[in-house]
Amino acid sequence: xxxxxxxxxxxxxxxxxxxxxxxxxxxxxxxxxxxxxxxxxxxxxxxxxxxxxxxxxxxxxxxxxxxxxxxxxxxxxxxxxxxxxxxxxxxxxxxxxxxxxxxxxxxxxxxxxxxxxxxxxxxxxxxxxxxxxxxxxxxxxxxxxxxxxxxxxxxxxxxxxxxxxxxxxxxxxxxxxxxxxxxxxxxxxxxxxxxxxxxxxxxxxxxxxxxxxxxxxxxxxxxxxxxxxxxxxxxxxxxxxxxxxxxxxxxxxxxxxxxxxxxxxxxxxxxxxxxxxxxxxxxxxxxxxxxxxxxxxxxxxxxxxxxxxxxxxxxxxxxxxxxxxxxxxxxxxxxxxxxxxxxxxxxxxxxxxxxx
Amino acid sequence: xxxxxxxxxxxxxxxxxxxxxxxxxxxxxxxxxxxxxxxxxxxxxxxxxxxxxxxxxxxxxxxxxxxxxxxxxxxxxxxxxxxxxxxxxxxxxxxxxxxxxxxxxxxxxxxxxxxxxxxxxxx
Numbered sequence: 001x002x003x004x005x006x007x008x009x010x011x012x013x014x015x016x017x018x019x020x021x022x023x024x025x026x027x028x029x030x031x032x033x034x035x036x037x038x039x040x041x042x043x044x045x046x047x048x049x050x051x052x053x054x055x056x057x058x059x060x061x062x063x064x065x066x067x068x069x070x071x072x073x074x075x076x077x078x079x080x081x082x083x084x085x086x087x088x089x090x091x092x093x094x095x096x097x098x099x100x101x102x103x104x105x106x107x108x109x110x111x112x113x114x115x116x117x118x119x120x121x122x123x124x125x126x127x128x129x130x131x132x133x134x135x136x137x138x139x140x141x142x143x144x145x146x147x148x149x150x151x152x153x154x155x156x157x158x159x160x161x162x163x164x165x166x167x168x169x170x171x172x173x174x175x176x177x178x179x180x181x182x183x184x185x186x187x188x189x190x191x192x193x194x195x196x197x198x199x200x201x202x203x204x205x206x207x208x209x210x211x212x213x214x215x216x217x218x219x220x221x222x223x224x225x226x227x228x229x230x231x232x233x234x235x236x237x238x239x240x241x242x243x244x245x246x247x248x249x250x251x252x253x254x255x256x257x258x259x260x261x262x263x264x265x266x267x268x269x270x271x272x273x274x275x276x277x278x279x280x281x282x283x284x285x286x287x288x289x290x291x292x293x294x295x296x297x298x299x300x301x302x303x304x305x306x307x308x309x310x311x312x313x314x315x316x317x318x319x320x321x322x323x324x325x326x327x328x329x330x331x332x333x334x335x336x337x338x339x340x341x342x343x344x345x346x347x348x349x350x351x352x353x354x355x356x
Numbered sequence: 357x358x359x360x361x362x363x364x365x366x367x368x369x370x371x372x373x374x375x376x377x378x379x380x381x382x383x384x385x386x387x388x389x390x391x392x393x394x395x396x397x398x399x400x401x402x403x404x405x406x407x408x409x410x411x412x413x414x415x416x417x418x419x420x421x422x423x424x425x426x427x428x429x430x431x432x433x434x435x436x437x438x439x440x441x442x443x444x445x446x447x448x449x450x451x452x453x454x455x456x457x458x459x460x461x462x463x464x465x466x467x468x469x470x471x472x473x474x475x476x477x478x479x
Contacts, residue, residue: 129467164428258454261443267429272455274380 001325002345003078003316004284005184005241007086008115010035011056011063015114019106024099028106035088036099038191042205046320053318062318065118073121073316076325079342082123082150083115083315083351084241087167089155089184092130093191100129101139109141116148123352125153125182129194133166137173144177150352151180151239154197156216157187161223170234176232178351180282183220184241185213185225217243218251221281225255228268230280237348240286242316245351249301252277282348284314285340286323299333308336311346361453367401367466367473378414380404380439382478390472393435393448400448401475402437403462411441413461424429426467435462 010016013035020028028035050086053061055070062068065337073081083089088107094100104127127144128136143149152174157204162171162183174181188196188208195201196215202208217240252274258271259266291298299307316322329337361425368379378451391414393403408414418436423432435452436445445460446453453459465476 260453263445263455264422264443267424268426272465 001077001078001341002080002082002182002313002314003072003076003317003347004082004239004312004324004345005286006068006072006081006083007062008068008111009056009060009063009086009318010088010110010345011058011060013058016110018331019110019113020335021102021105024102028103036086036103037087037093038080038093038187039245040190040205040208041201042203042208044320047230048142048319050320063073064189065115068317069119069121071153072315073119073314074243078121078325080121080123080345080349082125082345083111084125084153084184086125086183087110088127089153090157090190091127092136092155092159093159093175093187093193094129094131095192097129097132097135098179100131101135104129104136104139105142106163108139108149110147112143112148113137116146122148122213123150123349124148125151126179127153128170130154130162130167130170131159131170137169138172140177143175144179147352149179150349151182154181155187155191156183156185156213156220156243157193158216158220159192159194163223163229165227171229171233175236179237180237180239180348182239183217183243185217185243187200190211200339204319212254213242214244216248217241218247221277222255222273224253225273225276226266226269228266230276231268237356238281239284239312239348240281242286243283243312244287244289245283245285245302245311246289246298248283249305252305272307278310282310282312285313285328286314286316287321288323288328295331298325299336308333308339309344311340312348313341330341362476363473364467364476366442367428367475370471370473371470373399373473375475379456379473380412380414381475383475385435386462386477387412388464388475388476388477390473391418391437391448392465393418395420396435399437399468399473400437401464401466402446402448403464404449404468406439406441406444406446407461408439411439413437413439413446416440418448421447 056063178259189201196212365379365383389404391400404414421434422429424430435448451461451463
């Protein structure tokens, strides 16, 4: 089994700060628990983490490799776990691109030394200062030689949709290094980002969790398709994370239809956008929509846009809305399980050897 | 070689076509538009019904199809009819929608003779 979204936590702040360059370390130390990354304007009503997990350093669950192995990797037989940042995904909406670059460098080195060195089943994601795409490209190239890094990780919150030409250096570097770009929902409306959906900040976490997380992912997907990112970079692959799935058929049907009528605006698109998605874009499953008994309807709609080939399992450990691997196995159609639980992610991360 | 049952029909006057850029005629029970492509001087006869939603497609614009690499706008030389409803394009030579091979508008041979526009249909 491959779990594509395991959020590793910074519990021991001093351990992390040791990876920050000396000239900026004190600034990060003075920024409080989020270490300078922007905080949400709403608060989760009961906490972002699963209550029952063991607290590690700093009272934080999933903050050491031993905890993640004991609570997820070992008991569920996870062959490969793709480790993702938590608060750190918001690095690219920090106001200062210089602080952001320092944070990203520290996080990637911390990921490598503390996590990837600890267990051969871990694969890393590279966070980058996307607000400065050239610096982001430099960071990808600096880190990518270590084949245990399996993807570049961006957050949903951004100044502009990621298809914009300003982001080309970032995507070029990822493609050149054979790394898929993962975009994980989060940080919409934080820091220098704009709000997902274009109508301002939501009042409640429930609103963001219902819409905000999906809106940013939809926006980046449509942007990258319309700007022809996959034509520019034949080696570019995309992994869209935690943005929901139920909307996908509707958005792709709309985009395919609009492409027929409005293609003179994007005349470089020479085939249906949904075909490009089926080939080059993958989606993590969590949180798979609860359907009140209508799973067959959900799966039929997803099949129309390429499922099961486009889906990769993710648990979102250790967050409150975690999808349990065994529960997911029970839910999925039997013939979808091998692809979603392993094969699709193994193919996506093909440039990086995956231990099965 | 001409298929059995095909024949030429009078679709209107060349003067009207030159003045308006298009003629709409009822031929063999079908509404057919004759379009003058002023950029090339070519004349096309097209069934006046879009296969997508049934629009009077011959009231749309004739233009050159755009192309290009990402971020670049070029013209590819193909002349297309742009449907006034929803904007789907149809190749004026083949009648096919380049974006959807299942969509095709009927096109007919056309010629100008003695001041008249003649359209050939199967009946």
